[in-house]
Amino acid sequence: MNERVLLVEPDPDLGSTLAFVLESQGYQVQIGRNLASARASLATGPAPELVISEVALGDGRGFDLCASVRADPRCQSSLFIFVSASAEEIDRVVAFEVGADDFVAKPFSVRELLLRLRALVRRVRPSNDAGEVVVHGRLEVDRIRRRATLAGRDLGLSPYEVKVLHLLAAQPESVFGRDEIVAAVWGEVGRVQARTVDCAVKRIRRKLGPEGRALETVRGVGFRWRRRAAR
Numbered sequence: 001m002n003e004r005v006l007l008v009e010p011d012p013d014l015g016s017t018l019a020f021v022l023e024s025q026g027y028q029v030q031i032g033r034n035l036a037s038a039r040a041s042l043a044t045g046p047a048p049e050l051v052i053s054e055v056a057l058g059d060g061r062g063f064d065l066c067a068s069v070r071a072d073p074r075c076q077s078s079l080f081i082f083v084s085a086s087a088e089e090i091d092r093v094v095a096f097e098v099g100a101d102d103f104v105a106k107p108f109s110v111r112e113l114l115l116r117l118r119a120l121v122r123r124v125r126p127s128n129d130a131g132e133v134v135v136h137g138r139l140e141v142d143r144i145r146r147r148a149t150l151a152g153r154d155l156g157l158s159p160y161e162v163k164v165l166h167l168l169a170a171q172p173e174s175v176f177g178r179d180e181i182v183a184a185v186w187g188e189v190g191r192v193q194a195r196t197v198d199c200a201v202k203r204i205r206r207k208l209g210p211e212g213r214a215l216e217t218v219r220g221v222g223f224r225w226r227r228r229a230a231r
Contacts, residue, residue, distance in 0.1 A: 035060030
């Protein structure tokens with residue numbers, strides 16, 4: 001496996017336990033105790049394939065770390081999971097708004113975390129060719145490689161943003177409801193809020209620039225991809 005993991009956990013006992021379990025599964029683990037050490041690891045080391053972080057980091061918030069990861073071109077395909085003692089719904093909402101891939105509430109079993117991690121990898125990094133390349137003019141969306149380009153330029157979409165764009169662009173003119181998109185992309189209706197879809201679409205439109213006009217909101221229903229953007 002040999003995937004690199006940045007584990008950011010202020011509790012040294014829990015951090016050591018999680019690191020031991022992850023290493024036993026073949027991961028290479030770098031441990032950070034707070035926001036500053038995590039950012040230092042990102043700046044000086046290779047990009048991690050996975051970041052696991054608590055929300056409360058003592059010297060800052062995990063949300064700021066997630067935003068930094070999503071803004072780093074080297075980390076565009078990195079998965080980000082929050083593990084948090086917070087039970088507040090707003091924390092879950094903000095986590096997904098800043099680009100998190102999953103949110104695991106404490107207390108949790110190590111087995112649960114590993115199962116959630118494996119399920120996440122299967123959803124975001126499929127091993128088959130079910131996600132063919134979709135092309136619309138200058139736009140190319142490759143779900144297998146988790147990459148979207150416009151006129152050959154990488155748009156820097158997160159893995160989930162690529163999946164949302166691919167779902168809509170693969171079936172132009174078809175209208176997808178928010179819950180339908182959640183089920184197809186995240187796999188769990190109820191745990192992931194419909195608002196998360198709105199945030200993902202907003203980020204995709206921003207990164208597409210003028211081409212984002214093709215990503216149309218259908219009031220009261222959801223979203224669709226238009227073959228030709230409205231002028």
